[in-house]
Amino acid sequence: MAGKLKDSFVLILICLSAFLSVVLLAGIIIYVFVKGLSVIRWSFLATASSAAKGNVGIAGNIVNTLYVAVLTLVMAVPVGIGAAVWLNEYAGRSRWVRLIEFATETLAGIPSIVFGLFGMVFFGTTLRLGFSVLTGSLTLTLMILPLITRNTQEALRAVPDSYREAAAGMGAARWYMIRTILIPAAMPGIVTGVLLAVGRIVGESAALLLTAGSGYFLPESGQELLYKIMQPGGTLTIQLYLSMAKAQYDVAFGIAAVLLCIIFFFNLLAKLLARKWDLSWKQ
Amino acid sequence: MDVSLQQFYQEMKASGQSLRPRISVRIVEAAAQAVFTVCAFASLLAVVSITLYMIANGIPAIWQIGVKEILFSALWKPVSEEPSFGILYIILSSVTGTFLAVLLGVPVALLTAVFLAEIAPKRLAAAVRPAVELLAGIPSVVYGLLGLMVLNPVMYRWEQRLFKGSQTHQFTGGANLLSAVFVLAAMILPTVISISESALRAVPEQLKASSMALGASHIQTIFRVAIPAARPGIVTAVVLGVGRALGEAMAVNMVSGGSVNLPLPFHSVRFLTTAIVSEMGYAEGLHRQVLFTVGMILFLFIMLVNMLLHAILRRGDG
Numbered sequence: 001m002a003g004k005l006k007d008s009f010v011l012i013l014i015c016l017s018a019f020l021s022v023v024l025l026a027g028i029i030i031y032v033f034v035k036g037l038s039v040i041r042w043s044f045l046a047t048a049s050s051a052a053k054g055n056v057g058i059a060g061n062i063v064n065t066l067y068v069a070v071l072t073l074v075m076a077v078p079v080g081i082g083a084a085v086w087l088n089e090y091a092g093r094s095r096w097v098r099l100i101e102f103a104t105e106t107l108a109g110i111p112s113i114v115f116g117l118f119g120m121v122f123f124g125t126t127l128r129l130g131f132s133v134l135t136g137s138l139t140l141t142l143m144i145l146p147l148i149t150r151n152t153q154e155a156l157r158a159v160p161d162s163y164r165e166a167a168a169g170m171g172a173a174r175w176y177m178i179r180t181i182l183i184p185a186a187m188p189g190i191v192t193g194v195l196l197a198v199g200r201i202v203g204e205s206a207a208l209l210l211t212a213g214s215g216y217f218l219p220e221s222g223q224e225l226l227y228k229i230m231q232p233g234g235t236l237t238i239q240l241y242l243s244m245a246k247a248q249y250d251v252a253f254g255i256a257a258v259l260l261c262i263i264f265f266f267n268l269l270a271k272l273l274a275r276k277w278d279l280s281w282k283q
Numbered sequence: 284m285d286v287s288l289q290q291f292y293q294e295m296k297a298s299g300q301s302l303r304p305r306i307s308v309r310i311v312e313a314a315a316q317a318v319f320t321v322c323a324f325a326s327l328l329a330v331v332s333i334t335l336y337m338i339a340n341g342i343p344a345i346w347q348i349g350v351k352e353i354l355f356s357a358l359w360k361p362v363s364e365e366p367s368f369g370i371l372y373i374i375l376s377s378v379t380g381t382f383l384a385v386l387l388g389v390p391v392a393l394l395t396a397v398f399l400a401e402i403a404p405k406r407l408a409a410a411v412r413p414a415v416e417l418l419a420g421i422p423s424v425v426y427g428l429l430g431l432m433v434l435n436p437v438m439y440r441w442e443q444r445l446f447k448g449s450q451t452h453q454f455t456g457g458a459n460l461l462s463a464v465f466v467l468a469a470m471i472l473p474t475v476i477s478i479s480e481s482a483l484r485a486v487p488e489q490l491k492a493s494s495m496a497l498g499a500s501h502i503q504t505i506f507r508v509a510i511p512a513a514r515p516g517i518v519t520a521v522v523l524g525v526g527r528a529l530g531e532a533m534a535v536n537m538v539s540g541g542s543v544n545l546p547l548p549f550h551s552v553r554f555l556t557t558a559i560v561s562e563m564g565y566a567e568g569l570h571r572q573v574l575f576t577v578g579m580i581l582f583l584f585i586m587l588v589n590m591l592l593h594a595i596l597r598r599g600d601g
Binding site: 091 | 284308311318320321326391392399411417420422429469473517533586
C-alpha cells in the first residue's frame with residue numbers, strides 16, 4: 001500500500017513538472033505576442049528608425065539580419081557539406097575522422113560569446129575587417145559549421161550502401177557518384193539542416209554584438225547595400241538588446257515578436273519537411 | 284570471376300583500350316577529393332585557432348598582474364585611479380549561477396521527459412514534443428527581455444519583503460542572482476527535455492516489459508529500469524545544459540544586475556560572460572586584456588565540460 005501511495009505521489013510530481021514546463025514555455029510565447037503584436041504595423045516593419053522624422057522602424061535591422069544570414073550560409077553550407085562528404089565518403093576509418101568529429105563536437109559546444117571574442121580579434125583586428133557585416137558572418141560561419149556538417153553526415157549515412165555499390169558497379173567515379181546520386185539522395189537532410197541553421201543565425205546575439213556591431217540604417221541604393229558588407233550593422237536581436245537598454249520596451253517586444261515569427265517559421269518548415277521526407281532521425 | 288566477365292576483360296586488354304578512367308576524369312576526381320579534404324579540416328583549424336587565440340590573448344594580463352591578484356582577489360575596480368582586477372567573484376558567480384540553474388532545471392526537465400516518453404497519451408506527447416523542440420530556438424535576448432519585464436519585478440517584491448528595514452542590504456530592484464538562475468533554468472529546459480526524452484524512448488521495450496512482468500509497478504520500472512538504462516543520454520543532456528547555462532551571455536546580462544558581488548541570491552552579480560558583454564564596449568588597455576583573460580577562463584571551463592561530454596559519449600558507445 002505504501003508503495004502505491006509513493007507511486008501516485010511520484011506520478012503527480014511528474015505531471016506537475018510537465019505542466020510547469022509546458023505552461024512556462026507557452027507563457028513565454030503568448031506574453032511576447034500579446035505585448036509585441038500591438039507594436040507591429042507596416043511602418044514599423046518597412047521603415048528605418050529616424051530621429052528627424054520621429055519614426056521607429058526596424059527595416060534596417062531586417063535587412064542586416066538577411067544580409068548576415070545569406071552571407072553566412074553562402075560560406076558555411078558548401079564547407080559544411082564538403083566536410084561531411086569527406087568524413088563519410090573519402091576518409092574511411094582513419095584517425096583523422098575521429099579527430100575532426102571531435103573538433104566538430106567541440107566547436108558546437110563553444111558559447112557564442114567566445115566566438116564573438118575570437119571573431120573580433122581574428123577577423124576584426126588581425127584581418128582588419130573591423131566591425132562589419134562580413135566579420136559577423138565569418139564568425140557565425142564557424143558557429144554553424146558543426147550544425148551543417150552533422151546534419152549532412154546523418155543524411156549521407158542514411159543513403160543505403162546499395163546506391164553506392166550500384167553506382168560503382170556501373171563504373172561511376174566517386175565525385176560523379178556523389179554529385180549525381182548521394183547529394184540528391186541526401187538533399188532533404190541537408191535542407192532541414194540549413195533551415196535549422198537559419199534559425200540559429202537569426203536568434204544569435206552575443207557573437208554579433210562583438211563582431212558586426214550595431215546600426216539600423218536602411219541602405220538606399222544597390223551600391224549602398226553592397227558597401228554595407230564592410231560596415232557595421234545590427235541585426236534584429238542586437239536592436240532588441242539596444243532598445244531594451246534604452247528602456248524602449250514596446251519596441252523591444254515588437255522585435256521579439258518578429259524574431260519569434262521568423263525563427264518558428266524556419267524551424268517549423270524544417271520539421272514539416274523532415275516529416276514529409278520521412279527523415280526518421282529528425283522526428 | 285565469371286567466365287564471361289573474364290572473357291570481356293581479355294578482349295578489352297587485347298583491344299588495347301585502357302580500363303583506367305580518362306585523364307580529365309582523374310583530374311576532376313583528385314580536385315574534388317582535395318576540396319573535400321580542405322573543407323573537413325576547416326573545423327579542426329577553427330578549433331585550434333580559437334584555442335590559440337583565446338590563450339594568447341588571455342595570458343598577458345595574468346602575466347602582468349599576477350595569478351594571485353587576478354584569480355584570487357575579489358576586488359574588481361577596473362577603471363579607478365589604482366585599478367584592481369580581481370575576478371574571483373566573477374568566477375564564483377558563473378559557477379554558482381550555473382550550478383543552481385542546473386539544480387533547478389534538470390529535475391523538472393527530466394520529469395517532463397519521463398512524462399512525454401512514458402506517461403502521456405501518444406497523441407499528447409506527439410503534440411508537445413515538437414513544441415518543446417521549437418522552443419529550443421527562442422533567442423536568448425527574448426528570454427532576457429521577459430526576465431527583465433516579468434521576473435525582476437517579482438524579485439523586487441520578494442527583496443523588499445525579505446530585507447525590510449535592513450541597513451546593510453543593497454537593493455537591486457530585482458536584478459539579482461536568483462533572476463539569472465530562473466532565466467537560465469528555463470533556457471536549458473528544452474535542450475534537456477528533448478535529449479533525455481529520446482534517450483528514454485530508446486530503452487528497449489523488452490527491458491521494461493521484463494521489469495513489469497517481475498511485478499514492478501510502472502513508476503518503479505521508470506525509475507529503476509528505464510532511467511538507469513538511458514543514463515548515458517540523460518547525462519549528455521545534463522552536460523549540454525551545463526554548457527549552455529555557463530556560456531549564456533545576453534539573457535543573463537539583462538536580468539542579473541551587473542555589479543561584481545559575492546554570489547548570494549539577492550545580490551546583483553556579474554558573470555564571466557556578462558563581464559565581457561557589458562564591458563568590452565568601453566574597456567581599454569589592461570582592462571581590455573583582463574576581459575580576454577575572463578574569456579579564456581570561460582573557454583577553459585567550457586572545454587572541461589566538452590571533455591566530460593566526450594568521455595561520457597565514448598563510454599556510452601562501448
